[in-house]
Amino acid sequence: MNPVPLQAWLFVSAILFSMGLFGVMTRRHAVAMLLGIELMLNAANINLAAFSHYLSPGGHLNTILDGQVFVLMIIALAACEVAVGLAIVLRIYRMRGVLNPDDASTMKW
Amino acid sequence: MYGIPAEHIVEYVAFLCTAGLTLLGGLGTVVARRVFPACLWLLLCLLGIAGLYGLLAGHLLVAMQILIYAGAITVLIIFAVMLLQRATGRILMAENQHLIGGVIAAGFVAVLIMVGALTTQFPQLSDIDQPNGYAGQNVQLIGQLLMTKYLLPFEIISVVLLAALVGAMVLARREPGE
Numbered sequence: 001m002n003p004v005p006l007q008a009w010l011f012v013s014a015i016l017f018s019m020g021l022f023g024v025m026t027r028r029h030a031v032a033m034l035l036g037i038e039l040m041l042n043a044a045n046i047n048l049a050a051f052s053h054y055l056s057p058g059g060h061l062n063t064i065l066d067g068q069v070f071v072l073m074i075i076a077l078a079a080c081e082v083a084v085g086l087a088i089v090l091r092i093y094r095m096r097g098v099l100n101p102d103d104a105s106t107m108k109w
Numbered sequence: 110m111y112g113i114p115a116e117h118i119v120e121y122v123a124f125l126c127t128a129g130l131t132l133l134g135g136l137g138t139v140v141a142r143r144v145f146p147a148c149l150w151l152l153l154c155l156l157g158i159a160g161l162y163g164l165l166a167g168h169l170l171v172a173m174q175i176l177i178y179a180g181a182i183t184v185l186i187i188f189a190v191m192l193l194q195r196a197t198g199r200i201l202m203a204e205n206q207h208l209i210g211g212v213i214a215a216g217f218v219a220v221l222i223m224v225g226a227l228t229t230q231f232p233q234l235s236d237i238d239q240p241n242g243y244a245g246q247n248v249q250l251i252g253q254l255l256m257t258k259y260l261l262p263f264e265i266i267s268v269v270l271l272a273a274l275v276g277a278m279v280l281a282r283r284e285p286g287e
Contacts, residue, residue: 003117014219016154018218019132026206026207027203035148042155053166055231069259073259075178076269076270082186
């Protein structure tokens with residue numbers, strides 16, 4: 001097993017997650033906000049891979065790699081999310097001519 | 110360097126290098142003023158994460174991270190940025206707004222997670238169950254898991270991918286009236 005303590009991986013993932021959160025909250029551009037979401041998804045993936053490496057529920061052979069399977073599924077879902085998100089960004093730009101999500105406020109009450 | 114045995118120094122250095130690369134890429138992604146360089150910073154971050162997976166004995170994850178994330182997703186985002194730059198006729202800029210509030214909220218979340226990580230008592234693997242013992246079979250075992258225990262999620266993921274494919278095309282298509 002890797003001698004680096006589990007907490008070090010959790011720290012890296014926490015910092016990466018908060019960077020992504022910062023990006024989503026402060027960016028004024030839809031594509032840049034999507035980049036922040038990618039950072040958060042990857043932070044969650046690091047956590048899953050680290051937990052799968054250091055801990056395994058029950059210690060059975062067939063539960064040790066559960067975390068890595070979850071990571072693969074999140075990667076597939078992230079690909080879907082980016083494709084649909086970018087299509088929505090292009091669509092909104094074509095319909096409204098805006099790229100800042102704050103300006104696309106037609107449905108805001 | 111206190112508390113680190115000399116024989117483990119390589120693992121620590123490798124971890125610090127890849128983690129530093131990842132965090133540098135992440136920082137560049139959220140503070141770069143133009144969107145296109147932000148995409149390139151994201152690419153650096155994703156490659157660093159592939160290195161982190163390698164240190165965690167996730168060989169298939171390294172391959173998938175580089176193929177899907179660094180290959181497909183980054184290229185897709187860069188394509189969209191170039192399309193938008195062509196459509197708008199100018200370079201896409203992404204200024205940050207509400208900087209102080211963003212720093213406070215993100216720092217709060219980071220501190221919260223770190224405190225949680227430090228105060229939780231994690232159970233330790235016994236020596237016989239350590240994944241490195243059969244690191245070479247990782248890919249085989251994941252394939253078996255996907256075809257047995259996780260067969261239903263695996264198939265549902267393919268339906269989701271199909272739905273996203275069709276949905277993205279419908280959304281991005283040019284309507285006859287436009």
